[in-house]
Amino acid sequence: MRSVTAPNAGLTASEWNIPQLANTSDMTPATCREDVSWQGTSSTDFNEVGSNWNGTRGFVPDASYNVSIPNVTNKPIVTRLSVVYSLSVQTGASIEINPSVSMTVIK
Numbered sequence: 001m002r003s004v005t006a007p008n009a010g011l012t013a014s015e016w017n018i019p020q021l022a023n024t025s026d027m028t029p030a031t032c033r034e035d036v037s038w039q040g041t042s043s044t045d046f047n048e049v050g051s052n053w054n055g056t057r058g059f060v061p062d063a064s065y066n067v068s069i070p071n072v073t074n075k076p077i078v079t080r081l082s083v084v085y086s087l088s089v090q091t092g093a094s095i096e097i098n099p100s101v102s103m104t105v106i107k
Helices: none
Strands: 036-037 066-069 082-084 086-091 102-105
Touching: 086 102
Parallel strands: 036 066, 066 086, 082 102
Antiparallel strands: none
């Protein structure tokens, strides 16, 4: 949730907005409300943890993240069910969503 400003040591269920069919193994309770940009440095897989993202830990964005997609060589491809808070696709950039999955943008 965007109202949460910092992680806490315990689980507070009311702070989570988990869409049905979400892959909970990809959730990042230690990180919230981050602004990240796609880097595309290691692959085109939007859902790959690592250097594709410039965030704190390279986590795949979730429902609390503001995501920016710049115009880079490796265009992101969403390969699993994904949820982000906001999505900005810059001029000349693109994002592809595999037909078998979906992406929800909250804002």
